[in-house]
Amino acid sequence: MFESINKVKGDSVFVKTLSREGLITKKELNILRKKSKNDERFFSEVFFESSPHPKEKILEIFSKHYELPKVDLKKKKISPFVINLIPAEISQQHNVVIFKKIGEIIHVAMVSPENSQIVDFIEKKTGLKIVKFVTSPDDIRHALSKKNKISSSSDDLLRMIDLNIEGDHSRDLSPEKMADMVPVIKLVNSLIERAVTSNASDIHIQPMEKTVVVRYRIDGILNKIAEFPKNISQAMVARIKIMSDIKIDEHMAPQDGRFQHDVNGQKIAFRVSVIPTLNGPKVALRVLEMKEKMLTLRRLGLNKNDFKTIKNEISSPHGIILATGPTGAGKTTTLYTLLQMLNKDGVNICTVEDPIEYGIENINQMQIKPSAGLTFASGLKALLRQDPNILMIGEIRDSETAGISINSAMTGHLVLSTIHTNNAFLVPQRLIEMGMQQYLTGTVLNMMIGQRLVRKLCPHCKSKTRKPEALIESHQMFIDIESSIKKLKKVGLVNSNIKIDDLKLYKSRGCKKCSNTGYKGRMGIYEVLKVSEAMRRVIIMDGGEQAVKKQADKENVLRMADDGILKVINGTTTFEEIIRVTKE
Numbered sequence: 001m002f003e004s005i006n007k008v009k010g011d012s013v014f015v016k017t018l019s020r021e022g023l024i025t026k027k028e029l030n031i032l033r034k035k036s037k038n039d040e041r042f043f044s045e046v047f048f049e050s051s052p053h054p055k056e057k058i059l060e061i062f063s064k065h066y067e068l069p070k071v072d073l074k075k076k077k078i079s080p081f082v083i084n085l086i087p088a089e090i091s092q093q094h095n096v097v098i099f100k101k102i103g104e105i106i107h108v109a110m111v112s113p114e115n116s117q118i119v120d121f122i123e124k125k126t127g128l129k130i131v132k133f134v135t136s137p138d139d140i141r142h143a144l145s146k147k148n149k150i151s152s153s154s155d156d157l158l159r160m161i162d163l164n165i166e167g168d169h170s171r172d173l174s175p176e177k178m179a180d181m182v183p184v185i186k187l188v189n190s191l192i193e194r195a196v197t198s199n200a201s202d203i204h205i206q207p208m209e210k211t212v213v214v215r216y217r218i219d220g221i222l223n224k225i226a227e228f229p230k231n232i233s234q235a236m237v238a239r240i241k242i243m244s245d246i247k248i249d250e251h252m253a254p255q256d257g258r259f260q261h262d263v264n265g266q267k268i269a270f271r272v273s274v275i276p277t278l279n280g281p282k283v284a285l286r287v288l289e290m291k292e293k294m295l296t297l298r299r300l301g302l303n304k305n306d307f308k309t310i311k312n313e314i315s316s317p318h319g320i321i322l323a324t325g326p327t328g329a330g331k332t333t334t335l336y337t338l339l340q341m342l343n344k345d346g347v348n349i350c351t352v353e354d355p356i357e358y359g360i361e362n363i364n365q366m367q368i369k370p371s372a373g374l375t376f377a378s379g380l381k382a383l384l385r386q387d388p389n390i391l392m393i394g395e396i397r398d399s400e401t402a403g404i405s406i407n408s409a410m411t412g413h414l415v416l417s418t419i420h421t422n423n424a425f426l427v428p429q430r431l432i433e434m435g436m437q438q439y440l441t442g443t444v445l446n447m448m449i450g451q452r453l454v455r456k457l458c459p460h461c462k463s464k465t466r467k468p469e470a471l472i473e474s475h476q477m478f479i480d481i482e483s484s485i486k487k488l489k490k491v492g493l494v495n496s497n498i499k500i501d502d503l504k505l506y507k508s509r510g511c512k513k514c515s516n517t518g519y520k521g522r523m524g525i526y527e528v529l530k531v532s533e534a535m536r537r538v539i540i541m542d543g544g545e546q547a548v549k550k551q552a553d554k555e556n557v558l559r560m561a562d563d564g565i566l567k568v569i570n571g572t573t574t575f576e577e578i579i580r581v582t583k584e
Ligand SMILES: [Zn+2]
Pocket: 458, 459, 460, 461, 462, 508, 510, 511, 512, 513, 514, 515, 516, 518, 519
């Protein structure tokens, strides 16, 4: 797609700057112009590569001319996630490297900042905002060679270990002893590092009858990447068990654990599951950090009104935002998404969590450990001494944590947390039951987000139903579909002229791709309750669920079921799913 780009750009202003600074003579200029035209490359690239002047001097002038900061990539630790946001070939071809990601912003080092096509490409490909830096071709090569080195060296490593194990006497060693052997440690490390650099989400180590197969899941598909003789399998599994701090000598029961591993200077978290099979232990590793990329507000599947509300409310500098729902409703993902949006330079974000599900760059994350006296409450107290702007607390589950959270919000912090209630409207009542003052509760709450996860209809086997009216009628007794549709029309999420019989409702038969369930993937349904001034007064006077619901109805706030029905009407899920998750 890039062949057609015309890279021949004289850029006369730039050339003037260069000759004014004495970096180029007229003769050199003519030669370089010709070269740039022949090679179809940007003038700045050609100039950089052929200029006898020191790199620092050229960068200085580039930086001034383009009014962009310069960056020395050789001094940067670049996360493999970040550099891999665009393919290596594109980076190489266009002399461009993504070297940092903060929230929804990426820092991009370029030799030719005037290459607007590549900027557009990166913006489209990543969906992130770009901040440009100038750098030298040498820096780009350095950054890319580091990236490539990992995969090629691990290939050699695999071959080397293969031979070693085949040839020598390591057969006689116990798996525990083998787990400490340098080649085994190197092998496991390289498998892990390679998985991360190739953007795998999971690593599977599966014992077969005579061999052990390693597979990576990349973009949802499992790819076989290596096969070893069986005897190395035990050593690998023992090694992984040691890393994740689980029992080496337990062979009968499934075990879970987690560990962190340093990949290119980045701490990456892995979740480990070991299960016994007929052929020996099977190991599955989940790369937890991979999800970070997916944490955008759009991915949560909010309707456009909720999307706007959250986007507005999140910019408030203080107060409390709570996600609520039962375990497994996706609260944590919502919270991390909000954190990612708030994660900017100059903002100090601290968290206390249990467990830390994703490591996020630039955020100070603390794991609670009640056995060592580190609870949500004590962790929170410690964090407050770190001068944070934003605090995230894994869960408010006792009055001490609730109290400190409210005090922090009162003293100018934005606090994000989860709380266990059935719906968003119950949150004030729950806090008051925990012993919080009604007045304070009403004053500090900014927004409550209630949610559930529903299964999505399988896109491969879903089809329109012929009689939407009949389908609605048969479910109306379990869930008030008609009044939800009325409400959705009122808030502009459903076209007010649409008739029930015009609705497009879907059913699915089930197929191979969805294992005959008719469903594939899951999405959230939400109720987003922004605390308006009127709502504040209601909470201060009477924080009970009924009073809050009454006021919310006045403000046309959608309930979870309304949002769910909107998603049925959109053809994404079914009435059965909405009934299942809202009636539990
Ligand atoms: Zn299907």
